[in-house]
Amino acid sequence: MNVPEDLLYTKSHEWIRREGENIRVGITDHAQAELTDVVFVELPKVGASVEAKAPMAVVESVKAASDIYAPVKGTVVEANNALTNNPALINSDPFGEGWIFALKIDNADDLKNLQSAAAYKDQIEA
Amino acid sequence: MSEAAQKKTPLYQEHVRLGARMVPFGGWLMPVQYTSIVDEHQTVRNAVGMFDISHMGQFIVSGNGARDWLNAMLTNNVAKLVVGQGQYTFLLNDNGGVIDDLILYRIGEAEFLLVVNASKIEEDFAWLERHLKEGPSPCQLKNRSADFGGVAIQGPRVVDLFHDLLGQNVELPARNHVIDFVIEEMPVSIARTGYTGEDGVEVFFRASDAARFWYLVLERGAKFGTKPCGLGARDTLRLEMCYPLNGSDLSADRNPIEAGLGFFVDLKKPNFTGREKLLEAKTNGARERLIAFKMNGKGPPPRPHYSLFSGGNRVGEISSGTLSPSLNIGIGMGYVSAASAKIGTPLDVEIRGQKFPATIEKKPLYKKQS
Structure with missing residues (x-):
């Protein structure tokens, strides 16, 4: 399972890429493989402020709907509208074209609560 | 129920492999998918898919x-069956509610095979045994459930596959x-039957032959595109055809008339369990009906228990819903009040507090292009 070294991870299978004051967020390769066949994504509204661990997007496969959580407190600055017409991007390119939203983070220190690639690898291989 | 307490079919090891x-x-540990539900769904619509149905009871x-005796226990008319023929039928409780839906085969002059749902084996058997001992x-x-394994082999190339297995001249x-x-x-x-809307068969064999038969079909079927398929695809395939799933679309509180399955009930039979209640439902008209619907546009897939609205009023809820891999749109079935059950009626499906438009459609929702 692909777990890029340069990203941070949540216990709930989101990945986080630091981009200056913003973070970009999606779900991991492991998560997309578990869900399979993503058929619908409900995106967050740009401008919305969110608390850490608040549900803010929904990824739906044929079988089930799964909440996607805010990794840290912040404000939504971008949502990946490409997923509206092509939700399967989450399956084909989870760490790239399949990103879900970007947040402007309130406090960079909050990122310390997230786990490293090594820790996430341990989590999914446990 | 813990995973360890779940029963395993004779094909369990093959699924894991x-x-x-x-x-x-x-109550069984079953494969939901091998690769992806959508892939496996398309395999059945375009080639051949094989499902483990060993969990079903016999x-x-x-x-x-x-x-x-069976004619008094079941809704369809057993007298219509010649040896070697089967029929879809219901086992009802005294209120006309569905205990189980099953297929009854006449396998000899005075010998019958009942193929029942996995989760209902104990309940069906206890019910039948109790009634048998009344007089x-x-x-x-x-x-005989533990003695047999079974697979459903479904898809447009199933005849080619069986000609390869049985010989070109065997029908x-x-x-x-x-x-x-x-x-x-x-x-x-x-048995020439299935739960997918495609041509297909259900094959029963000794449990001890299960793995050998499974691999024989996969090997010989490879040239016809045969792949193993899981319960996920089985569910999307049957829902496109509006075949009911007991426990979702059928229950002890729902009768076959409400479910729109009166075709499999012979009210002309002088007596069978639940007959009076079904006559009543038929005469007075059912209060609610099981309808099929399609979402009007792209949106989140409809799912069981979402509320259905008509003209602003809640009229019922979804019993089965999914994204249809064949139609690439949300589909489902649900019970709604009889007044709102006409084909063409616009509905709204409430999903996470938001309403999405849908329309009641004729069953089945999917028709094969021929």
């Missing part, structure tokens, strides 16, 4: 009184009929 994701279903009812027993009832049984064959020294019963 093939990388299936195993999930609990009706009862044998035999003896001179078997036919008449002098007219026939024998045996639960498969006609629709809803069952014939015994021997394939590579394995005795098998092949």
